[in-house]
Amino acid sequence: MRYTVDLCKFIVAATKFNTWQESSFPDCHVTVQNNIDKELRVNVSVNPDIEVCIYEHNIKNAASNYMCGINIELVAQLVFQEIQVSVLVQKPLKVVPCSHFFSNLGNSTRFSSYVFLDEALDVPSLEASIKISVITSLGIPRTITKLAMLPIHLVLESCTPEKDNKHKITLVTNQPPIGLNNLFSDYNHDGQSSPNAIGFRSASGNAGAILLAKSSERYRLQSDTFTMLSIMVEQLIVRLKKYYNNVIDFKISFxxxxxxxxxxFYVNKHFETKLCINKLQGIVSQLSGQFRLIQKRLIAKYRAKNTTSLKSLELLLNDTYLEIMETTEKLDNELEVLSKSQTNLSCALNLLKQLVELFAMDSDLLKMVHSAFCINVYDLDGQSWEDVMDASLCYLLRTVMAKTEKDKLRAPHTSFDEVKDLTKFEKHLSLVLERLSKHVGLKESDTVFEEVEAQKQDNTEIEEDNQRDEKPIGSQYGEISLRLLSARKSLMKRHQIKDEPQNG
Structure with a gap:
C-alpha cells in the first residue's frame, strides 16, 4: 500500500514538472515541429540557358553535350546536425551530383547540380524535385520539398511543324487564345515566328507540333509518337497557367x-519484356548450376588414382560456358529494352495523369486516383509494376469508383498477387479509364446514374474476373438457398398440375 501511494506522488510530481517545463518554454516544441521553413530557408533557381557540358562525370551515354544547372541555396537560422539534399528527375534525365551532404551547418551555403539527357528517349516530365532531409540540433528529423521546372531547350529543339501527325490531343481553354510565339517566346531566336503553329523535335528524332485554332480556344498537340505528347502537354499547361495567372476563373479542359x-500498348510492351527477362534469368540460373556440377566432377576426376579421359567433361564445360555467355548477353540486351519500356510507359502514365487533372472532379478524389497510379515505373525482383498497379486498380473499382453502393460494401482488394495473365489487368485498367472518361462513380450523390447502370449487364465487370471461391461465404449460401427455393416451388407446381384432373 505504501509503494502505491509513493508511486502516485511521483506521477503527480512528474506531471507538475512537465507542466512547468511546457509553460516555461511554450514555443520550443512548436518551433521544431511546424517552423522548419523559418529555421531553414531553401532557395532554388534553374538556369534558363543550357550550356555545353564540361562536368568531370562525363556523359558517356548522353544524347547531347548540353546540360542545365540547378542552383540551390540553404540559409540556416540554427545549427543543424545533418542536412542531405537530393535532386530527383525522371529517366532518361540524369543529375550529377544527385545528392549533397552537410554536417553542423549553421550559416548559408550555395551549391549546384547539373541535369543532362542520358539517353535519346522521350522525357516524361521536366519537373525536378529537390528533397531536403534535416536533423535538428535536438535530433529530430524533418523534410522539405521544392519543385523546379527545367528549360524545354534541354530536350526539345524547334523545327518546322508538320501538317499531320499520328497521335493528337486537343485542349480547350475558357479564355481568348494567345499566339504560340508569345507562349514559347524562348524559341523565337530559332526563327520560329508563326503565331498559330510551332514544331518540336526530340533527341530520339521524333517530331511534334502545337497548333492553335484560328476561330476558337483550342490547342491541338500532335506527335509522331504517343510518348512525346507528355512533355508537350506539360509545357503548354504550365505556360498557359503562368500567362493567365491573374485570371481567377481560368480553366483548361480535356x-x-x-x-x-x-x-x-506500352503496358503490353513492358509486360512482355519483363516475362522475357524472367525466362532468361531462369536459364542463366540453371546453366550456372550445371556449370558448377561439371566443375565438381572434374575436380573429383583429377583427384582419382585411376584417371580416365577428361575430354568429354572439358567439352561439356566449354559448351556450358559459351551458352552462359550467350544467354547473359541476351539478358543485358533485354534489360536495356526494359529500361526503355519503363521510360515509355512513364511518359504514357504522366500524360494520363495530366489529362485526368483537367477533368472536373473533387480534389480529394483526384488525390486518391493519383496515389493509385504508379507514374514512376520500377520493377523489383519479387514484385513488378503490374503487381502493384493491379492491386491499386482493384481498390479503386471497389471503393470510390464502384458502380453502386452494394459494390462499395465489398471488402477492398488489398493483396499483391503476381500478375501472370495480362488479360485481367487490361480489363481493370480499361474499366478505370472508361469510368474516368465518363465520370462514373465520381459523384456519390448521383443516384440516378447508379440505378441506370445497375440495370445494365456489364460483361467486363471486375467480379467476373474473380473465381467463385473468392466470394463471401454468406453470398454463396444465399445463392444456393434461392436456387433451392425456386426448384421447390417449380416442383410443387408440377404436383398441383398432376393432381388437378384427379380431383376433378
Whole structure:
C-alpha cells in the first residue's frame, strides 16, 4: 500500500514538472515541429540557358553535350546536425551530383547540380524535385520539398511543324487564345515566328507540333509518337497557367475520352519484356548450376588414382560456358529494352495523369486516383509494376469508383498477387479509364446514374474476373438457398398440375 501511494506522488510530481517545463518554454516544441521553413530557408533557381557540358562525370551515354544547372541555396537560422539534399528527375534525365551532404551547418551555403539527357528517349516530365532531409540540433528529423521546372531547350529543339501527325490531343481553354510565339517566346531566336503553329523535335528524332485554332480556344498537340505528347502537354499547361495567372476563373479542359489503347500498348510492351527477362534469368540460373556440377566432377576426376579421359567433361564445360555467355548477353540486351519500356510507359502514365487533372472532379478524389497510379515505373525482383498497379486498380473499382453502393460494401482488394495473365489487368485498367472518361462513380450523390447502370449487364465487370471461391461465404449460401427455393416451388407446381384432373 505504501509503494502505491509513493508511486502516485511521483506521477503527480512528474506531471507538475512537465507542466512547468511546457509553460516555461511554450514555443520550443512548436518551433521544431511546424517552423522548419523559418529555421531553414531553401532557395532554388534553374538556369534558363543550357550550356555545353564540361562536368568531370562525363556523359558517356548522353544524347547531347548540353546540360542545365540547378542552383540551390540553404540559409540556416540554427545549427543543424545533418542536412542531405537530393535532386530527383525522371529517366532518361540524369543529375550529377544527385545528392549533397552537410554536417553542423549553421550559416548559408550555395551549391549546384547539373541535369543532362542520358539517353535519346522521350522525357516524361521536366519537373525536378529537390528533397531536403534535416536533423535538428535536438535530433529530430524533418523534410522539405521544392519543385523546379527545367528549360524545354534541354530536350526539345524547334523545327518546322508538320501538317499531320499520328497521335493528337486537343485542349480547350475558357479564355481568348494567345499566339504560340508569345507562349514559347524562348524559341523565337530559332526563327520560329508563326503565331498559330510551332514544331518540336526530340533527341530520339521524333517530331511534334502545337497548333492553335484560328476561330476558337483550342490547342491541338500532335506527335509522331504517343510518348512525346507528355512533355508537350506539360509545357503548354504550365505556360498557359503562368500567362493567365491573374485570371481567377481560368480553366483548361480535356473533353475527349482517355487514350486507353495507346496506354495498353506500352503496358503490353513492358509486360512482355519483363516475362522475357524472367525466362532468361531462369536459364542463366540453371546453366550456372550445371556449370558448377561439371566443375565438381572434374575436380573429383583429377583427384582419382585411376584417371580416365577428361575430354568429354572439358567439352561439356566449354559448351556450358559459351551458352552462359550467350544467354547473359541476351539478358543485358533485354534489360536495356526494359529500361526503355519503363521510360515509355512513364511518359504514357504522366500524360494520363495530366489529362485526368483537367477533368472536373473533387480534389480529394483526384488525390486518391493519383496515389493509385504508379507514374514512376520500377520493377523489383519479387514484385513488378503490374503487381502493384493491379492491386491499386482493384481498390479503386471497389471503393470510390464502384458502380453502386452494394459494390462499395465489398471488402477492398488489398493483396499483391503476381500478375501472370495480362488479360485481367487490361480489363481493370480499361474499366478505370472508361469510368474516368465518363465520370462514373465520381459523384456519390448521383443516384440516378447508379440505378441506370445497375440495370445494365456489364460483361467486363471486375467480379467476373474473380473465381467463385473468392466470394463471401454468406453470398454463396444465399445463392444456393434461392436456387433451392425456386426448384421447390417449380416442383410443387408440377404436383398441383398432376393432381388437378384427379380431383376433378
Amino acid at each position: 473533353n475527349s475520352s482517355l487514350p486507353s489503347s495507346d496506354i495498353l
